[in-house]
Amino acid sequence: MRAQQGNRFFFNVDWVTILIYVALCAIGFVNIFASIYNPENSAVFNFGSSYGRQLIFIITALVLGFTILLLDAQFFSVFSPIIYGGTIFLLFMVLVIGNKVAGNQAWIAIGSFKLQPAEFAKFGTALLLSRYISSFSPKFTEIKSIFFAAIIIGVPLLFIMLQPDTGSALVFLSFMFPLYREGLSGYFLLIFLGMIVLFVADFLLPIYLIILIILGIGGFFMYQNRKRQKVLFTVILATIIAIAYLFTVKLIYENVLQQHQRTRIEIMLGLKTDPKGAGYNVIQSKIAIGSGQAFGRGFLEGTQTKYGYVPEQSTDFIFSTIGEEWGFLGCFVVIGLYIFLLLRVINLAERQRSSFSRVYGYCVASIIFFHVFINIGMTIGIIPVIGIPLPFISYGGSSLWSFTVLLFIFLKLDSNRMGFI
C-alpha cells in the first residue's frame, strides 16, 4: 500500500511545473554568477561568493520542496491558522528585534543568515485565505465576507507597512485575483484600475482638466441612466468619490509618502530625471537591458553587468543582467517561462476538487504574477523602483525558499487532488 502510494505520488506530481521551476532557478544561478563575475578573479568556483551561496540556496530549496511533497496534503489546510499566526508573530518580531537595512526594518538576523518574514507572510496569508473560503464558502457579494477576507489580508499588510516595506505590501493586493475568482465583483478590479489611472493622471494633467473629464464621463452615464433612479444614484456617488479621491491622493502624496518614494514615482512618470541620484538605478538598468539588443552580448560579456553599473544587480535588478547578456531573446524566454508557469498553475487550480486547493492555486499564481510584473516593470522603467525580488531568479535565500514553499505546497495539493482535504 505504501509502495503504491509512493508510485502515485510521483505519478501525480506535475513534473512540467517542476521543470519550469528548475529552469528558472538555473537561469537565476547563471545570471547571478554573471553579475557577480569579476574578470580578474574568476579562476575558482567559490562557495563563499554570492553565486556559491545561491547554489546552496537552490539545493536546500529543492530539498525543502520535496520534503513538502512528502508531507500529508491535509497538513496545510489543518495547520493554516497556525502557520498564519506564526508568520504574523515573525512580522511582529521583526519590528522588535529586526535589523534596519536602508531605513527598512525587514530582516531578522540568525547568525550570518538573514530571514525576511514578509516573504513567508505571503503563503501564510494565502493558506488562511484558502482555508477561510473552503471552510465557510463565503459569498463575496456580501459585505461580511469581504470584511473577513480583508481582515486576513489586512493584518500582515499592516505589519509590513510598518516596517515599512512598500514593495511586499503591494504584493498583498494580488489576493484580489483569487477573491475575484471566488465571486468578488469585477467592479472591484475596475475601481482598482480606475484608482491607478486617476493617481497617474493626477501628476500628468492639471487637476481642473481631470475634474472636467470625470464630470464629462459621469454626466454621460447620468444621462444614459436618467430613468433608472438607483443606477443614477450610484453614478453620482461614484463621480463624487472619484473627485474626492483625486484630492486625497494629492494630500497623501504630499504628506504621507516619504521623499524617496515621491522621487521614485516622479522619475517613473518622467516628471523628473536625476541620473546621478534616485534615477540612477533605472537609467543604468535600462541602459544595460537596452545594450543587449536582440540577441544579447553573450554570457559574461555584458560590460554594464561586469563593471557594476547597475546597483543591486544580483537581487532586485537581476533582470538587467538577463537583458544585457541574453538580449530580447533571453527576455522573451524568461517572460515566456513565467507566463507558461502562471497559466499552468491557473489551469491546475481549476482542476482541483477542493476549493482550498483552487483558491490556494490562484493565490500562488497571483503572487508570482505581481512579483514578475513589478520587478521587470521596474527594471525597464514602467513602474517606480519598488524593491521586490524576481521569483526563483533573484539572489537570496528567503525569497527563493518562500517561493519554493509557496509553489510546492500547491504542487502537493495538486498531486492529492483526488483525495479529500
Add this chain to the structure above:
Amino acid sequence: MENLFNRKYTIQALFIIVALILLGKLFYIQVVSDKYFLSAESNVLRKIYTFPARGVIFDRKGKVLVQNEPVYDLMVIPNQVKSFDTLELCRIIGIDMPGFYKRFHKATVQSRYQPTVFEKQLSVEIYASLQEKLSRFPGFLVQNRTVRNYPDSIAGQFFGYVKEVTQKDIDDNEGYYRPGDYIGKAGIERQYNDVLRGERGVTNMLYDARNVPQGSYSDGKLDTLARSGEKVYSSLDIEVQKLGEQLMKNKVGSIVAIEPSTGEVLAFVSSPGYDPNIMVGKGYNKNYMGLLAEPNRPLNVRPISGYYSPGSSFKPVDALIGLQEGVIDPDMTFNCPGYYWAGNHKVKCEHVDGNVALRRGLARSCNTYACNVFTKLMTQKRFKNQKLAYSDWEAKVRKFGLGAPLDIDMPFERKGTLFTSNEYTKRFGKYWGYTTVISLAIGQGEMAATPLQMANIMAIIANRGYYVKPHLIKAIGDKKVIKKEYVQKNYVDIEARHFEPVIDGMQEAVNSPWGTAVLSRLPNIIMCGKTGTVQNPHGKNHSVFIGFAPRDNPKIAIAVIVENAGFGSTYAAPIASYMAEKYLTDSISGYRKAQVEWMKKQVVLPEQPKPKIKLMPKNTDSAGKSNPTAPVATANKIADKPKPIATR
C-alpha cells in the same frame, strides 16, 4: 449569476496582456532604439589620449631651432580627492587658497570622475618637489606633455607660436582636435601645423562604475601610439639670421635674404622682433597682450606684410623691360639737368650728371634716366594708346612677382600694389597718360612691394631671368621631401644678355667711387645692388637696399628696409653688406667688425604713434624690451644727422 469558472479566462488574459506590455517595452529599448546601446558604450569606454611631441625644426645646416621641453600638468579627479593639506599643495605649486578653490570648482564642474587639468605646465623644479609628496594628495596626478623651446630666442615671427586649441579650432577641423590639443597659430607653426603636430595616441580603456580601469577594449586592437610630428628642415641660416636681428635691433624694418638658385630664404628678419619663448607656457596671455600693445607692432611679420614703395630699387626692373623691348640700348644716353619734366610734372634728380647711359644711370640712381626709359616704354609706336602700352608694361612687371603674393610658405602674405590700367582710369578718369604715372619710373606712386618681393627681384636679376618661389622650409621629414613648386623655375621672359648691362650698373653702384652704396663695398667680393630712398607719407624716408653677391654665380640676394632711416646708403646698404659677407665668408672681415658693432647699437625708431591699445603700465616691458620712450629721443637725433659710417 455568471459562471465563475469563466473568470479564469479573464485572469489568464490579464496575465498575457501584461506580459505583452513588458515585451513591447523590451522590444523598444532593445531592438528598436540604439540609444541605450550607445549609452552603454559611453558608460564603460574611455579614450585615454597621449599627446605627441611636435616636430623639430632645423636650420639649413642641421642646427636645432625648435625643440620640445617636457612640462607637467597637474590633473585632478574630484571624486577621488580626500581631505589633505591643501595649504602645502598651494605652497608647492604657488597658488593661494581662493585660487585653489576656484580651480577645484572648475574641475568639479567639468567632470567628477575624469582627470581634469588643475594647474598647467608646471616647471621641472616644481614637478620634482611635487612628485615626492604626490601620494599625500589623493585624487591628484601629473600628466606630462611637451611644449616648444627655442634655444636661440630668435626669429619669433618666423616660428609663430603654438597655442591650445579654441572651441572654434575644434569646430573648424571637424573633430580632429580635442580640448587640450595644441595648434600652430602663426608663422611656420601654423603653416606646417599638419606636418608638425604629429598624431595623438589613443588607448581605449574599459572602466567600471567606480571609475577603476578594467583593461583595454577588445585587447587594444583599436589603440594607437602617439606619433611625433615630422622633422622640418628650414632654409634659414641661423648665424646670418642672428646677425640680422642684432643689426636691426632698435630699428624698424625687415631683412630678407634668398639663395637665388633655389629660392630658399636664408634670413627672415622682422624688426622689432621678440623672443618666441615668451609665447610658450603660462605667461602667454600677458606677453601676447604686451606685444600687441607695443607701438612698433612686433607681431607684424614685416617681410611679407610690410608695404614699401620700392623706390630707386625698382629702376633695374624698368631698365630690363626697356632693354627687352628694344626702346633703349645700354649705350643710349639721356641728358640729366637735375630734373625731368613729364608734362607739367617735375621729377627731381639728386645730381646733375649730364649725359647718362644705363650703367651710370643705375650706379648714380638717376631719376631723369629712369623717367626717360619709362617714357619711351609708354610711347612705343606699336600700341594704339598709352593705356595699352601701360597694360603691356604692367604685365611684364607682374612677371617679376610684383602685385601678387609669391606664395611663400607663411600665412598672411600680402600681395603688394600694382595698378591695372582700369584702376588708373577709375582713379584719374579717362584722360591719363604716362605723365600721370611717371612716378612709377622711380618706384614711387601706386606701387608697393613687400621686402620679400624686393628680395625676389634681386634673385631674378642674380639668376639672369628666373626665380624659384621663395620658401622657408626646404624639406620635410626624414626623407627630406621637397614640394614640387619649390624647385620649379619661373621665367620673367627677359633675355639673359640684357641682364649684364643692368648688373654692370648695379655693380658700379656698390663698387665704383661714384656709386650710391660705395661705402658698403665688400672686400674681395663683388656685390651688386641698388639703393633706394623711399618717400614715406607718414614720416621720414625709408632706407632701402637691394642687391646680390657675388656677381658671378650669386649665392645670396637680399633686400633690407630700415624704416625712417633716410638714405638707402646710410643704413640699409651697410646692413645688407654685413649680412652678405657673413653668409658668404662665415665671418666679418677686419675693420668691418667695428662697423657691425656700431650698427648694432644704432637706434632708429620712428616717432611713437599713439598706442592702439591702452595698456597697464607694467606690461610695457613684459616682453623684455626696454621702455620705448627713452630711445625715441636719441633715435630722432641720430636719424637727423646720419653719420658717415666709418672711413676706409
